Amino acid sequence: MHEKLTDLKKEYDALIAKGDFLADAKKIKKLTPFVEAFDKLLSAESDLKAARELDLPDEIEKAKAVIEQTNEQLKILMIPKDDRDDSNVIVEIRPAAGGEEAALFAAALLRMYNLYAASIGFKVEMDYCNESEIGGVKEASFTIIGDGAFARFKFESGVHRVQRVPDTETQGRIHTSTCTVAVLPEATTVDFKIDEKDLKIDTYRASGAGGQHVNRTESAIRITHLPTGMVVTCQDGRSQLKNREKAMLILQTKLADHYQSQADAKYAATRKTQVGTGDRSERIRTYNFPQGRITDHRINFTAHNLPQFMNGDLDDLIDALILADTQSKLEGL
Numbered sequence: 001m002h003e004k005l006t007d008l009k010k011e012y013d014a015l016i017a018k019g020d021f022l023a024d025a026k027k028i029k030k031l032t033p034f035v036e037a038f039d040k041l042l043s044a045e046s047d048l049k050a051a052r053e054l055d056l057p058d059e060i061e062k063a064k065a066v067i068e069q070t071n072e073q074l075k076i077l078m079i080p081k082d083d084r085d086d087s088n089v090i091v092e093i094r095p096a097a098g099g100e101e102a103a104l105f106a107a108a109l110l111r112m113y114n115l116y117a118a119s120i121g122f123k124v125e126m127d128y129c130n131e132s133e134i135g136g137v138k139e140a141s142f143t144i145i146g147d148g149a150f151a152r153f154k155f156e157s158g159v160h161r162v163q164r165v166p167d168t169e170t171q172g173r174i175h176t177s178t179c180t181v182a183v184l185p186e187a188t189t190v191d192f193k194i195d196e197k198d199l200k201i202d203t204y205r206a207s208g209a210g211g212q213h214v215n216r217t218e219s220a221i222r223i224t225h226l227p228t229g230m231v232v233t234c235q236d237g238r239s240q241l242k243n244r245e246k247a248m249l250i251l252q253t254k255l256a257d258h259y260q261s262q263a264d265a266k267y268a269a270t271r272k273t274q275v276g277t278g279d280r281s282e283r284i285r286t287y288n289f290p291q292g293r294i295t296d297h298r299i300n301f302t303a304h305n306l307p308q309f310m311n312g313d314l315d316d317l318i319d320a321l322i323l324a325d326t327q328s329k330l331e332g333l
Helices: 002-018 025-053 057-078 099-119 149-156 240-270 306-310 315-332
Strands: 089-095 123-131 137-145 158-164 175-185 199-204 220-225 230-234 283-288 293-296 301-303
Touching (some): 099 158, 099 175, 149 315, 230 240
Antiparallel strands (some): 089 137, 089 175, 158 175, 293 301
């Protein structure tokens, strides 16, 4: 590790000596935590050597503690950063098993993510929402905008299972339903070009919430990518042009995820992180309403604060998922 850190420090010193801080700001920002921690480590190692020569037990233990703490900090810094972590995210929610009860649960998940995003200062833009007659959600797509959105939401991809007594259940029986959640980092740059000949673009009148305007104009856009069969829809804006631009961005995001998933298939087959593969066929969590319990099956996390959780209090679980992922990556270093 010392050799690699020495090389990083040389690179940092060369950039500082160059003096072009504006051009090199991104590199300098990236290297600064490594250099600061490495300087701290070298200083502590020097202190330890001096304390041993002078036979100062208290100072020896103090220096050892700093070295151990700094080494752990450096290990975490050495974990390869997911370049997508700072991205905005596009979230898609769909009912799976359970009919109307699953659609109602999808609506509850949509509300939960909106509340959580707002609580941490992120902005939410609804791209598409197909509502059922009794307030459920047949399908929803929305964008969460904020620095680090993907880092906070990426572990939500998967199958979410709910156990509760539906309002329509007359005999008090508990029903089990599921929804799928997909979390995709919003595409910023893509290394492939979408050929217009591969697209089928339809316009139609938007439905659902949004006032009278959405029912009078054909502003909603549906784009089908013919080679993959992928379909995206956007009906949030009143402008057909803006809806088309947003639909194209969502399509780019989904195609980027599609191709990235293919590239990751071999990697996923050989190594599964502690928090799971992120595959959307994987059951990740159970929401048990009769017992007020939330259980994440990937890290054996259980809490009995389901009402608060459904009101957007997700931080404890998300922090636990991030910690488990970090520990798994540390073990792999």
